[in-house]
Amino acid sequence: MVRPIGFLVxxxxxxxxxxxxxxxxxAYVSEPPAPTAEHAFHKHPKHEVAFSFTGPFGKFDQGQLQRGFKVYKEVCAACHSLRLVSFRDLQNIGFTEGQVKTIASEWAIETPSINPETGEPATRKSIPADRFPSPFANEVAARAANAGALPPDLSLMTKARHDGxxxxxxxxxxxxxxxxYKNEKGEELLKAFPDAKTGEGLHFNPYFANLNLAMAPPLTGNDQVTFDDGTKSTVPQMAQDVAAFLTWTAEPKLENRHSVGLGVIIFLLFFTVLTWMAYQNIWRDKKGH
Structure with missing residues (x-):
């Protein structure tokens, strides 16, 4: 009796x-959802830059990573944390041990600590073993300094976004x-969606999901950062370099993964040939039976 009841339920x-x-x-066919400004005017990421680390044989350009780190340090670090990266990790992009010690000790934000005598919260100069300290004490302080918006941590940003x-x-x-502003169809945003006007304190950016960012344009002009290798610091160049640096923070073992993948492919090809030859040898005398 239980089985029929269970079957019916x-x-x-x-x-x-x-x-x-x-x-x-x-309902979807008869009354399709109304188009939104985000759907009609959001842009997919550009692909106008050829990064050295793309593709199965790609490798990081250490000079570019060092330039990208300088952009992060002088432009992004005032608001965005990098909490999953340690100062000593910078040795993997070409900085010497001495340079890393200097970078850590001179970092604008000191590392949170505890006063050994009083037990009260304190700060101290960073050392290479420390991770990059957050520019804000907590989320409340971060929102208070950014008109209610919370600046995201950038450690894994290029992994957290499609085509990061x-x-x-x-x-x-x-x-x-x-x-x-018009989209690819020639439609003008504010004529098609008058209510989509960017509010006070926000900044229009068609590459952001809802088209409006609390973050003002961080790269404001050429020569905002002076690169040590003499590279001209235009806005596209700085954006390219910091994008590469944030790719490294999200995938520091990318080159190793590429190398291992290549080795695996070679092994599988070699193993396939050996297997085929073994098959031919074993069944060579039995095909006529």
């Missing part, structure tokens, strides 16, 4: 599910004037 659940799916499909490297580059170079 399950059948009822399936029927309700199928009915809801059918009704939802009918190009997304970061596009976002940093994508600030435009909203007035008169």
């Amino acid at each position: 399950g059948l009822g659940f399936v029927g309700v599910l199928l009915w809801s799916l059918l009704w939802g499909a009918i 490297t190009n997304y970061v580059y596009s976002l940093l170079t994508g600030y435009v004037d909203q007035k008169g």
